[in-house]
Amino acid sequence: MGKSNCKVISRDKDLDEVEIQRLADGLYLGDQPLEAPRLVKTGWKAGQMFELADDPDRMQSFRWEAPSFIERKDPMIQRQKTSVEELDVPKAGPTHWARIVRGVFDEEDCAELISCINRKGFTPALLNIGGGRQALEPSARNGHRAIVESLEMSRWLLEVIRPYLPETFQRGTLIDLNERCRVLCYTPGQEFPSHYDGCFRRSAPDPRAGDRSMITVQVYLHDVPAGSGGETTFMRERSGREEAALSCQPCAGSVLIFTQNLLHEGSLLKKGLKYTLRTEAMYRM
């Protein structure tokens, strides 16, 4: 993440099982109660640093199994359920834009996806500090995260949302979606301060080396009720200060797609829970 500022935010106290379960009370996906997150106890300390080899995101040790709807549901049929709304973001135009696509995932698919991710469980979100290293800096970034690599899911998702992504963008050609999906789970008091999404580049020995992300794909896995906070908010800079310009309230199965040059935040979650998944559209120059 290219951080634009570093608001000081309070460190989430360790929640016990009962408290975690209570956060999900009253939240539903369709007619099913929303599954509470499995927060893995790590014992990590603020300021702790991790090398690539430490594998804090358990990419090597956890075997991911994709949700079954990916096999069962034809993405071209799912595409027919979608609709789009263009958003009036700051500096809106050909190079700066955001749109919300609704109906990308059905509610039962969001629920299955959350269950699959909960099998891995969430650990505190780390901050990239360069050279493949990460650090636990709750004063700059405070949330729970699970990263999964899922080619089958990113391919399915691309086929559903392809009409809403430009085939060419700033001289690049759309190749695929990043299979590295970062799933965030916010509990009350957590937020992701304003930032520009960093550019993800593929490197050798990946045959797609050189491909780079240009557009963020943010999937909302359930409804976050208005009044609970947890919006994705686009910011504008005015006289050197940042202010909220436009907020998107998460709605189950919808996907916010936006160019990576837009300043935004995951606004403070005041109550309940918020699960969201981020990947990005990859382009070849």
Ligand SMILES: O=C(O)CCC(=O)C(=O)O
């Ligand atoms: O939680 C959100 O709404 C935004 C998350 C975000 O900005 C990110 O993952 O980079």
